[in-house]
Amino acid sequence: MNRADLETMAQREVQRQQTFRCRILCCASTPCLSSGGSAVHDAIKDAIKEGGFDADFQAVATGCMGPCSRGPMITVQTSGGEDVIYEHVTPEASRQIVAHHAAASPAPVEYILPGDIPFFAKQKKVVLANSGFIDPERLEDYVARGGYTALGYALREMTPETVCREIIDSGLRGRGGAGYPTGLKWDMVRKARGDRKYVVANGDEGDPGAYMDRTLMESDPHRLLEGMAIAGYAVGADQGFLYVRGEYPIAAKRLERAIRAAERRGLLGSRVLDSNFNFRVDVRIGAGAFVCGEETALMASIMGMRGQPVPRPPYPAQSGLWEKPTLINNVETLGSIAPIIQHGAAWFAEIGTAKSKGTKIFALAGKVDTTGLIEVPMGITLREIVYDIGGGIPDGLDFKAAQTGGPSGGCIPAAHLDTPMDYESLRALGSIMGSGGLIIMDERSCMVDVAKFFMEFCMDESCGKCVPCRVGTVQMHHLLERITTGSATAQDLETLQDLCVMVKETSLCGLGQSAPNPVLSTIHYFLEEYMAHIRDHQCLAGVCTLDQAPITELALV
Amino acid sequence: MSVVTLTINDELVSAQEGETLLAVLHERGIDMPTLCHLEGLSERGGCRLCMVELEGSSRLQAACVTQVQEDMIVHTHSERLVKYRKMILELLFAERNHICAVCVMNGNCELQWEAAKIGMDHVRYEYLNPDLAMDASHERYVLDHNRCILCTRCVRVCDEIEGAHVWDVMGRGANSRVIIDLNQAWGTSQSCTSCGKCVQVCPTGALFDKGATVAEMEKQHNFLRWILDGREKNVWSYGK
Numbered sequence: 001m002n003r004a005d006l007e008t009m010a011q012r013e014v015q016r017q018q019t020f021r022c023r024i025l026c027c028a029s030t031p032c033l034s035s036g037g038s039a040v041h042d043a044i045k046d047a048i049k050e051g052g053f054d055a056d057f058q059a060v061a062t063g064c065m066g067p068c069s070r071g072p073m074i075t076v077q078t079s080g081g082e083d084v085i086y087e088h089v090t091p092e093a094s095r096q097i098v099a100h101h102a103a104a105s106p107a108p109v110e111y112i113l114p115g116d117i118p119f120f121a122k123q124k125k126v127v128l129a130n131s132g133f134i135d136p137e138r139l140e141d142y143v144a145r146g147g148y149t150a151l152g153y154a155l156r157e158m159t160p161e162t163v164c165r166e167i168i169d170s171g172l173r174g175r176g177g178a179g180y181p182t183g184l185k186w187d188m189v190r191k192a193r194g195d196r197k198y199v200v201a202n203g204d205e206g207d208p209g210a211y212m213d214r215t216l217m218e219s220d221p222h223r224l225l226e227g228m229a230i231a232g233y234a235v236g237a238d239q240g241f242l243y244v245r246g247e248y249p250i251a252a253k254r255l256e257r258a259i260r261a262a263e264r265r266g267l268l269g270s271r272v273l274d275s276n277f278n279f280r281v282d283v284r285i286g287a288g289a290f291v292c293g294e295e296t297a298l299m300a301s302i303m304g305m306r307g308q309p310v311p312r313p314p315y316p317a318q319s320g321l322w323e324k325p326t327l328i329n330n331v332e333t334l335g336s337i338a339p340i341i342q343h344g345a346a347w348f349a350e351i352g353t354a355k356s357k358g359t360k361i362f363a364l365a366g367k368v369d370t371t372g373l374i375e376v377p378m379g380i381t382l383r384e385i386v387y388d389i390g391g392g393i394p395d396g397l398d399f400k401a402a403q404t405g406g407p408s409g410g411c412i413p414a415a416h417l418d419t420p421m422d423y424e425s426l427r428a429l430g431s432i433m434g435s436g437g438l439i440i441m442d443e444r445s446c447m448v449d450v451a452k453f454f455m456e457f458c459m460d461e462s463c464g465k466c467v468p469c470r471v472g473t474v475q476m477h478h479l480l481e482r483i484t485t486g487s488a489t490a491q492d493l494e495t496l497q498d499l500c501v502m503v504k505e506t507s508l509c510g511l512g513q514s515a516p517n518p519v520l521s522t523i524h525y526f527l528e529e530y531m532a533h534i535r536d537h538q539c540l541a542g543v544c545t546l547d548q549a550p551i552t553e554l555a556l557v
Numbered sequence: 558m559s560v561v562t563l564t565i566n567d568e569l570v571s572a573q574e575g576e577t578l579l580a581v582l583h584e585r586g587i588d589m590p591t592l593c594h595l596e597g598l599s600e601r602g603g604c605r606l607c608m609v610e611l612e613g614s615s616r617l618q619a620a621c622v623t624q625v626q627e628d629m630i631v632h633t634h635s636e637r638l639v640k641y642r643k644m645i646l647e648l649l650f651a652e653r654n655h656i657c658a659v660c661v662m663n664g665n666c667e668l669q670w671e672a673a674k675i676g677m678d679h680v681r682y683e684y685l686n687p688d689l690a691m692d693a694s695h696e697r698y699v700l701d702h703n704r705c706i707l708c709t710r711c712v713r714v715c716d717e718i719e720g721a722h723v724w725d726v727m728g729r730g731a732n733s734r735v736i737i738d739l740n741q742a743w744g745t746s747q748s749c750t751s752c753g754k755c756v757q758v759c760p761t762g763a764l765f766d767k768g769a770t771v772a773e774m775e776k777q778h779n780f781l782r783w784i785l786d787g788r789e790k791n792v793w794s795y796g797k
Contacts (some may be wrong), residue, residue, distance in 0.1 A: 289729065306726065311602040311622040464707060464726070464733030465603045471648035474731050475682045495681055502644050505617050506605045 001266040002274040003152040006143060009265075013144035018079065021056035022101045024048075025075040027132065029064035029218050030211070030250060031372075032071035036090070040072045043091035047098040057098070060141075063219020065132035067119055068372035075132065076101055087113040118388035119370055124351065126359045127335040128375045131219035136254050139261040142222040148267050150341035151226050154233055155275040158341075163234035164190055167337070169345035171357030176202060176293075176330035177405060177434045178510075179356070179423040185327065188317040189235040192325035197237035199228050200321070200328040203244045203251065204298060206290040207406025208457060210437030212361040213331040215373050217244065217251035220335070221258035225281060227334030229268060230341060232279040235327050240281040241302050246288045255283050290461035294509045295328045297463065308463045309509035330435065332361055352378030356422035360433070366403075366440035369394050376421070383417040386440055397442040401525070405434025407454040407461075408514030410521025411447065430521045432514070446543035447526040448533055451519045452480040458515035469512030472503040476519065483533045486546035490534060497523065563629040572625045579607055579620040587633055590642055590671045592649075592760055593708040594621045597781035598717060601709060606642050606671065609633050617641075639675065646672050651682040652731065653689065654703035660762040663772040667760035668706060685731070692737070694744030697767055698756050700735075705763035707733055711755035718784060723749045735763075754780070 001009075017023065026032075026041040044059045051057075065073045070087035074094065077083050078101065086097060089111055099105040125131070134141035142148070154163050168183030189197060201224060205213040217224060228240045244252045259281050263269040270278045284302050291297045292307040299321050301307040320326025336358055340348045349357050356378040362385065365371050369391030376385065382402055386392065393399055401411040410431035412419060419425050423433050441450065459473040479496040482488040500516035507513045523530060532538045537546050559574045565585065572581040577600070582589045592604040602622040609620045612630035617638070632638070649655070649668060657663045689702035712724040712735065723746055727736045738746045756764040757776050765774045787793045 291729075311619060459730060462730035464728070464730045465601075466605050467603065467645050467648055467706075468605055470707070470730055470733070471652045471685075474685065475648060475651065478683050499644070499682075502641050506608050506641050506645065508602060508605065508619075 003149075003156065006148055006152060006273070009140060010143045010146070013140040017058075017144065019056075020058040021079050022053075023058045023060060023077040024098070024101075025060050025062045025065075025077065025132065027063070027065050027071060027073045028061035028136075029068075029215055031064070031068035032073055033250075035071045037072040039091050040074065040089050040094045043094045044074070044098055047095045051098065051102055053098070053102055057102070060135050061137075062134060063131040063136050064128070064215045064373055066123070066128075066372045066374060067113070067370050069370055070113060070372070073113075073132075083115060085113045085115055086111040119372075119374075119391065122380070122384060122389050123375055124359050124377045125375050126339050126348075126351070127216065127223070127332060127361060128219070128373070129339070130223060131215065134220065136219055136221055137257055139222060139258070139265060139267075142220070146342065147222050147338075148226055148273070150338040151229050151233075151267070152273050154230050154341050155273055155277055160190055160234045160236060163230065163341070166345045167234070167340060170340045170348040171345075171352075171355075172333065172336055172340065172348065173356065173423065174330055175332035175336070175360065175435065177408065177432055179433060182329065182333055185317060185329070186231065186234050189237075189325050189327040192318055194325040196239070196322075196324045197235055198321045198324060198326040199232045199235065199237045199240040200295075200299065200302065200316075200326060201228055201240065201242045201331050201334050202293065202295065202298060202328055203242060203248070203331045204286050204293040205245060205331075205435060206293050206461070207408075207435055207437040208454075209365040209439050210363045210406055210435055212363055212373065212436040214245075214248050214251050216331055216335050216361070217248065218254055221251075221255045222262065223335050223338055224255070224331055225258055225262055225268060227337035228281060229272060229277075229279045230337050231327055231329065231334060233277050235325075237327065238278045238280065240279060241321070242281060242283045243292070243298055243302060244283055244285055246286045252283055252285055259283070289463065290457075291463045291509070291511050294511055296509065298328070299326065308465045309511075311508060332436070353420060353422045355424055356433075360421065360436060362421075362436045362438040364390055364438050364440070366438075367393050367397070367442040367445075368440045378422045379420040381418050381420055382412060385421070385438070386417070390440065393440070393442050395442075397444065400441045400443050400445055401447065401450075403431075403439040403441065403450065403518070404437065405432040405514075405517070406437040407457045408432060408510065408517055409434045409437070410517050411441075411450070411525060413525040430517070430524055432517070444541055444543070446484075446539050446541035447522040447529050448480065448483050448539075449541075449543045451522045452477065452484055454518040455480055455515070458511065462511065462515075466506075466508035466512060468503045469507045469509075469515060472499055472507075472512070473515055475499060476503070476516065480519070483530060484539075484544040484546070485548045486533070486537050486544075487548040487550050488534050489550045489552060493523075493530060493534060561625055561627040561629075563625055563627070563631060565631045566633055574625070576625050577621055578609065578618075578623045578625055578629075578631065581625055582607075582620055582633060588674070589620060589633065590646075590675065591621065592667060592671065592706060593710065595710050595714075595758055595778065595781070597778075597785050598710060598713045598758070601713070604706075604708060605645055608638060608641065610635055610638065643675055643677050646675065646677050647680045647682055649706050650677075650680050651684050653685070653687060653705065655761075659771060660704065661765045661769045661771060661774040662704070662762035662776075665772070665775045666762060687731075692743050693767065694742040695746075695749070695751070695767070696744065697751060698743070698753065699765055699767050700737075700743055701763050701765070702734060703763075704761045705735060706761055707735065708760060709735070710758040710760065711735060711764060714754045714758045714781070718781065719750060719752050719754050721748050721750050721752075724755060 590606040607620040610632040692700040
């Protein structure tokens with residue numbers, strides 16, 4: 001296949017789609033499937049068949065549409081008309097919807113979600129532009145929306161050097177959490193000497209409540225493959241590995257299918273798009289360790305070894321997989337590549353703030369009216385996310401804190417609601433951008449309990465290689481446990497803080513270095529809550545039991 | 558090989574390029590606590606006792622896995638570092654059962670030495686006291702998980718020097734355990750050559766000769782140098 005064939009394929013698919021009067025897009029992403037999405041899809045297919053609408057109605061299983069707590073979601077595209085979005089669709093309702101669009105019955109208004117609500121209006125979809133509109137299992141759907149043209153353009157019109165320059169100019173930074181400039185990393189791997197090089201996509205997303213990468217892999221797998229191929233061309237690699245978390249079977253299945261489809265059409269494999277560039281992609285599935293999201297542990301896992309980090313330097317850009325230069329990027333980072341090549345670095349750099357360009361996907365969870373997956377321009381305030389996109393806190397309660405970055409991040413209290421969401425501002429508040437988990441908490445959340453939850457997570461997920469993380473997390477969890485059960489003394493809080501700083505500074509990898517962050521950040525912003533537990537035996541949020549007393553006090557009784 | 562100059566604790570020091578910082582510190586006679594490091598084995602960087610401050614770097618670095626560089630400015634015994642080392646040793650003592658008075662290695666234990674040298678006189682953390690087993694199924698050696706600090710010297714010596722790879726690690730975090738073959742009793746292992754290298758390199762009383770009682774066990778590391786000299790330089794002179 002060459003670029004002209006690609007164009008023809010896109011045109012054919014667009015024409016085919018236009019022959020349908022009505023396309024019913026059903027979300028087949030994990031959240032909607034778990035709330036009954038496949039039954040809805042089946043019901044729609046049945047209703048179309050029974051009504052004899054096969055010729056002008058089409059039911060498509062797509063990726064995520066965003067407002068996951070309102071699932072199962074469907075979107076109806078009618079030729080000439082505006083899209084209509086339906087929420088909480090049941091199989092019965094879906095029959096009604098089909099009948100309505102076949103002009104036989106009134107619209108089922110109670111299921112309609114207006115398309116102009118802030119949830120949609122305040123978002124800017126770049127990485128997720130195709131998500132919810134295409135069938136992730138059909139290559140043609142992706143190509144019809146301009147897929148693989150960026151790869152074609154890069155291979156014919158750009159040199160590896162200019163591709164790297166374009167990514168540097170776009171200001172794209174790593175979306176895995178640390179925010180390292182992506183273009184610089186690409187350029188480093190491009191310049192590194194090695195007879196073979198590798199590209200790795202990190203899809204081992206493990207933060208509790210976060211599912212940005214899963215959604216991207218499930219909803220638009222070809223976007224990721226295209227990004228990897230462009231990266232391979234830019235750095236001089238002919239082999240890519242897609243590391244997918246073991247808990248994401250749907251994503252792995254769709255990626256495998258996408259790779260096969262792309263290879264069959266000459267979009268991956270040997271002589272990509274009739275050029276001299278060869279690029280193979282293989283999927284590697286993780287075995288369930290959170291630490292394998294850390295790049296050195298991830299590479300150990302790809303090479304078939306125990307998933308444990310090794311000290312850096314050497315960085316993967318110098319010596320990675322099988323000691324060859326390796327480019328390792330987060331899935332979301334690679335998802336941003338095709339639009340940058342397609343629309344240009346300047347277009348991308350206009351979105352966002354001075355230092356954080358582009359958009360960021362957040363998995364909005366917790367105590368907001370609408371939870372789900374959102375993509376917003378960098379620099380949007382937390383207030384806009386919580387009150388406009390999320391629709392505010394339910395039950396008339398007050399916002400207490402937002403937790404970003406999962407077990408490596410921290411909490412942002414109400415006083416900082418107007419903070420712009422970008423790498424620097426979040427770091428200044430003692431939190432991190434992280435991979436995009438965003439948990440909103442109301443007054444009923446106890447911050448000590450939250451810190452304990454994340455510490456328990458880190459304790460379970462510590463690989464056990466270095467002492468501070470292996471034993472330190474257990475001891476920090478014990479101390480937090482004491483505070484929440486009421487048996488802590490003021491001395492324990494001091495010991496906890498000391499331990500936090502030590503573990504942060506001496507741990508071997510990012511897991512241990514960031515494990516104390518939730519504790520340090522909650523102590524910083526909510527010290528009075530810790531003190532209330534220790535001094536007054538009181539949990540202001542009413543979460544902790546506090547049914548024990550410190551040993552020293554017991555002795556006095 | 559070229560030579561680099563660096564500053565260690567305000568003193569100018571020359572070193573060969575490619576050397577680790579820890580090797581240079583040892584050469585200079587600067588006392589550096591280590592547990593997972595053992596000359597002759599690959600570096601692990603896991604015990605975090607040899608952490609040093611490098612000027613111009615915000616992060617502390619483990620000396621055993623840091624290569625010397627021209628103009629590096631190193632501090633090895635700042636107040637902060639000594640405090641952290643003490644805390645790490647306390648964490649190790651609290652992790653499993655390290656009651657020296659009833660240990661075969663009492664008086665010869667590297668963990669005990671390091672704690673004594675640094676002046677660790679109490680443990681401020683809760684003793685975890687996990688319920689761990691012993692494996693006395695081997696005819697000559699005993700494995701006591703209660704004394705294990707997961708330095709993995711046994712794993713490395715068996716893989717790198719003996720070439721048998723009997724040992725490995727299973728589980729993760731505080732539930733990590735060294736295991737024999739596919740987690741089976743030592744006595745049933747068919748890959749174990751009973752060479753005893755793992756026992757000799759073990760820094761604590763986790764591996765010891767069967768029959769040894771309190772404070773009787775002493776370990777020799779010099780066989781490592783002898784084997785490596787023989788293999789690499791073809792020099793076989795034991796006892797030099």
